[in-house]
Amino acid sequence: MNSMTLEQIYARIWDCLAAAVREDDQPFKVMQAATIGLDGSPNVRTVLLRGASETENRLTFHTDLRSPKIAELSREPRIALVGVDPARNLQLRVFGETRILRHGQARLDAWRSSPDHDLIAYRTHLPPGTPMAHAGDALDETRDAPNPDEGLKHFCVVEVRPARLDWLDLSAADGPQRALYVRRNDDWAPAWIAP
Numbered sequence: 001m002n003s004m005t006l007e008q009i010y011a012r013i014w015d016c017l018a019a020a021v022r023e024d025d026q027p028f029k030v031m032q033a034a035t036i037g038l039d040g041s042p043n044v045r046t047v048l049l050r051g052a053s054e055t056e057n058r059l060t061f062h063t064d065l066r067s068p069k070i071a072e073l074s075r076e077p078r079i080a081l082v083g084v085d086p087a088r089n090l091q092l093r094v095f096g097e098t099r100i101l102r103h104g105q106a107r108l109d110a111w112r113s114s115p116d117h118d119l120i121a122y123r124t125h126l127p128p129g130t131p132m133a134h135a136g137d138a139l140d141e142t143r144d145a146p147n148p149d150e151g152l153k154h155f156c157v158v159e160v161r162p163a164r165l166d167w168l169d170l171s172a173a174d175g176p177q178r179a180l181y182v183r184r185n186d187d188w189a190p191a192w193i194a195p
């Protein structure tokens with residue numbers, strides 16, 4: 001038997017998330033974020049995990065205010081995230097509600113603490129997804145010594161408040177294990193569920 005308890009798995013989930021925020025090469029750094037499209041169809045894309053706080057029950061990622069996902073989350077704030085650790089055969093699904101930080105100090109701090117190469121995308125004059133004649137057209141005006149806050153007006157932080165955490169561990173020799181944590185009254189109700 002895998003000897004981890006539900007409490008230990010819960011701690012491991014947040015340890016994995018915190019490690020992903022600290023280090024780029026951690027598996028849960030890269031997550032797939034699913035939203036409901038404006039036409040009702042599913043939409044999904046990759047985002048990088050930028051913040052994780054167990055005590056505040058909050059995950060964050062950064063994105064462009066002009067991007068379709070922001071229009072989608074403005075209409076329907078619920079989101080699902082999934083991360084995978086293929087080497088350890090782990091999957092984490094997070095279901096929650098988002099809040100878009102368009103102003104304020106937390107957003108400014110996130111911008112100022114991001115390496116410059118992460119901010120290039122926000123300096124484009126064309127919104128993400130705009131058709132272009134040539135591959136580099138969106139960046140043409142942004143290459144030369146931008147002022148440090150160039151692009152800030154396009155930048156936002158998306159906060160996710162998890163309501164459910166679904167952990168699947170396929171690594172155990174004696175079979176898969178799956179644990180579900182449901183948020184109730186500022187606390188988590190843990191349960192084993194069939195994998």
Ligand SMILES: Cc1cc2nc3c(=O)[nH]c(=O)nc-3n(C[C@H](O)[C@H](O)[C@H](O)COP(=O)(O)O)c2cc1C
Pocket residue numbers: 030043044045046047048049061062063064067068069070128129
């Ligand atoms: C490795 C990787 C990391 C990415 N990280 C982010 C991210 O943190 N935020 C973001 O908005 N887009 C990120 N993207 C780009 C998105 O996946 C997506 O293409 C873009 O945000 C447009 O999405 P949308 O049209 O659904 O709004 C990343 C792409 C890759 C390949």
